[in-house]
Amino acid sequence: MSDVKKVVLAYSGGLDTSVIVKWLQESYDCEVVTFTADIGQGEEVEPARAKAEALGVKEIHIEDLREEFVRDYVYPMFRANTIYEGEYLLGTSIARPLIARRLIEIANQTGADAISHGATGKGNDQVRFELGAYALKPGVKVIAPWREWDLTSREKLMAYCQQHDIPVDFSSKKKSPYSMDANLLHISYEGGILEDPWAEAEEEMWRWSVSPEVAPDTPTYIELTYEKGDIVAIDGVPMRPHEVLEKLNKLGGDNGIGRLDIVENRYVGMKSRGCYETPGGTIMLRAHRAIESLTLDREEAHLKDELMPKYAEVIYNGYWWSPERRMLQAAIDETQKNVSGVVRMKLYKGSATVAGRRSDQSLFDESIATFEDDAGAYDQKDAEGFIKLNALRLRIAAGKGRKQD
Secondary structure (H helix, E strand, O other), X not given: OOOOOEEEEEOOOOHHHHHHHHHHHHHOOOEEEEEEEEOOOOOOOOHHHHHHHHOOOOEEEEEEOHHHHHHHHHHHHHOOXXXXXOOEOOOOHHHHHHHHHHHHHHHHHHOXXXXXXXXXXXXXXXXXXXXXXXXXXXXXXXEOHHHOOOOOOHHHHHHHHHHHOOOOOOOOOOOOOOEEEEOOOOEEEEOHHHHOOOOOOOHHHOOOOOOHHHXXXXXXXXXXEEEOOEEEEEOOEEOOHHHHHHHHHHHHHHOOOOEEEEEEEOOOOOEEEEEEEOHHHHHHHXXXXXXXXXXXXXXXXXXXXXXXXXXXXXXXXXXXOOHHHHHHXXXXXXXXXXXXEEEEEEEEOOEEEEEEEEOOOOOOOHHHHOOOOOOOOOOOOHHHHXXXXXXXXXXXXXHOOOOOO
């Protein structure tokens, strides 16, 4: 282990990563550089500085990456209307490539030999962090303590803290029964009673949203302005990407929107039950599909929908920095050139529904779509030939006596 002289650790300031700092110093006899990212997790990140200093860390990096996170990762993903396994909006998955990139950049900047993270050996995050790191720096050494040490329980971690005088603010407090991860896009919950797929999530677990049953009895209407597939204003007020998501999280949470309870298939092979709150993302998904319904050509929209599950799988499995993701992103972004306009959304008791949409790039032609007199814009007699031509293969097969059941 003596070949590692300096390592950059993704550091939250919590119990696990505080133990990891000391463990790296002892086990690898190396200097530890900490990196703490503010990606909208809703907690102050600056206290991590004092905690790192108390552990003897000399190089401490704390960065506000909220705007970059939404602009360069969340927005591109939502251009594809991305959901994994039909439900999950990929809130944890999309944050990992940004953290991996900054870990590598700081390693290059500080001359570090390795990077380290606190992801466990059972989850997806270890894969996401490390695939990103290897894609950006092929020869980097990655240290994953959860795959090496024998500190396999909270009790052992706490004993290690006491033995090494590690300051952990909440060491004497009751621990939440859930493992949680938060950023501007979502907050996730795992563990505790959620490990039983039959058990209903406790109401007090949810942190970002009110229950739909107690949400306001009056709906909230908002107008979202799109330019090339991205929201640039709410109710006519221009906003930066992270400000948009912060505002939508608040509006959605106040109206009981964005709760999700699913069993998903992890990349490492197991099934996992998790609960998620994604109020802003839920609104964004509905609204984006609405503006696309006006502005995308039919075949363009259908092909894009066919590509989406693969794109979602690529992100979920940690391949953001892969050539296939770049290829898919280029195709998706090409479709967004005319996806501009305004969508009016109705937020009410857990639902986000489209109340209206308009665009200067709209392909909706009222003179053709109308049920009233279309003044010859569409000759309904033409439909007869269209139907007969499309029925030709069916008629031939039926004529040969082929069974249709």
